[in-house]
Amino acid sequence: MRLSCHTTTGPQVVNSIQDYRNIRSAWAREDRAVGFVPTMGALHEGHITLVREAKSRCDRVVVSIFVNPAQFAPTEDLDKYPRTMESDLALLDKEGVDVVFYPPVKEMYPSGITLDVQQQVGTFVEVKGKSHQMEGSVRPHFFRGVATVVSKLFNIVQPTRAFFGQKDGQQCSVIRSMVRDLFFPLELVIVPTVREADGLAMSSRNRYLSAEERAAAPVLFKALSAGEKYLRVRGPSTTAKEIIDVATETVKLEPRVQLEYFSLANPYTLEELQGPIGDDGAIFSGAVKVGKTRIIDNILLQTNVKTWATRD
Ligand code: PAF
Numbered sequence: 001m002r003l004s005c006h007t008t009t010g011p012q013v014v015n016s017i018q019d020y021r022n023i024r025s026a027w028a029r030e031d032r033a034v035g036f037v038p039t040m041g042a043l044h045e046g047h048i049t050l051v052r053e054a055k056s057r058c059d060r061v062v063v064s065i066f067v068n069p070a071q072f073a074p075t076e077d078l079d080k081y082p083r084t085m086e087s088d089l090a091l092l093d094k095e096g097v098d099v100v101f102y103p104p105v106k107e108m109y110p111s112g113i114t115l116d117v118q119q120q121v122g123t124f125v126e127v128k129g130k131s132h133q134m135e136g137s138v139r140p141h142f143f144r145g146v147a148t149v150v151s152k153l154f155n156i157v158q159p160t161r162a163f164f165g166q167k168d169g170q171q172c173s174v175i176r177s178m179v180r181d182l183f184f185p186l187e188l189v190i191v192p193t194v195r196e197a198d199g200l201a202m203s204s205r206n207r208y209l210s211a212e213e214r215a216a217a218p219v220l221f222k223a224l225s226a227g228e229k230y231l232r233v234r235g236p237s238t239t240a241k242e243i244i245d246v247a248t249e250t251v252k253l254e255p256r257v258q259l260e261y262f263s264l265a266n267p268y269t270l271e272e273l274q275g276p277i278g279d280d281g282a283i284f285s286g287a288v289k290v291g292k293t294r295i296i297d298n299i300l301l302q303t304n305v306k307t308w309a310t311r312d
Pocket of ligand 1: 066068071146149150168171
């Protein structure tokens with residue numbers, strides 16, 4: 001679906017970089033603070049929370065909707081990724097978003113883009129040291145795709161503040177390093193994960209779950225919480241392995257779910273912890289497969305999201 005640059009009501013939908021730059025220049029002349037929420041569409045309450053946070057802290061709000069091919073492997077679900085532009089626009093309209101940046105693939109990848117990394121041409125951004133572990137161990141080129149598209153979007157949108165959800169914890173950490181290393185002049189804001197009543201973290205992929213799978217999916221958050229509780233009860237000498245063992249046992253109680261990994265890492269360096277949790281606290285992350293759908297989640301242990309969001 002290609003929507004025109006001007007709409008009479010609701011957010012202005014902009015398809016081209018040049019059209020957006022004209023709007024951005026006018027905002028710069030008016031000295032407006034611009035909040036940016038990058039998304040791949042299929043919006044849910046988690047995204048809306050980011051938009052509300054951006055609204056409360058900025059004069060203008062831009063949401064991008066772009067399903068980024070570079071972060072999908074050839075074996076993954078790029079074609080099947082949910083595309084729900086009309087309902088997304090209706091939601092963003094209600095929130096008073098100013099601009100929806102909705103570019104076609106050729107606008108974002110002037111050199112073209114193929115999913116096979118060996119065949120790709122053009123410029124890519126890689127954050128070494130934070131992209132190979134956790135999600136990167138299962139999806140080796142994922143964060144290269146994310147860092148590449150987010151740096152393009154930052155260069156286009158030129159936000160004062162950019163808003164990301166804690167649910168994608170490793171993504172937040174990768175972007176934080178990228179902002180620092182490439183000197184993007186913006187503030188990164190990380191917003192706590194929004195959950196369903198039973199604890200399941202909100203995600204666009206949850207809509208793939210059948211009723212039976214949906215009932216099983218909260219076990220990931222239950223497992224992370226069980227690990228957290230064990231640490232609280234057993235105290236500071238508890239080791240990373242003990243916490244992970246508790247979480248693993250919890251997942252095993254749910255036969256409809258297959259564990260991919262648990263990771264207990266330093267929240268700043270993402271280095272895997274071996275013994276007890278140190279002064280920095282930890283990010284406790286996991287991924288499971290429920291049927292064909294991957295679910296990821298994380299919680300911070302002994303550190304809070306504000307400290308984590310602002311420290312390198
Ligand atoms: O978190 C997402 O939805 C995506 O990874 C992002 C940041 C929009 C980049 O494509």
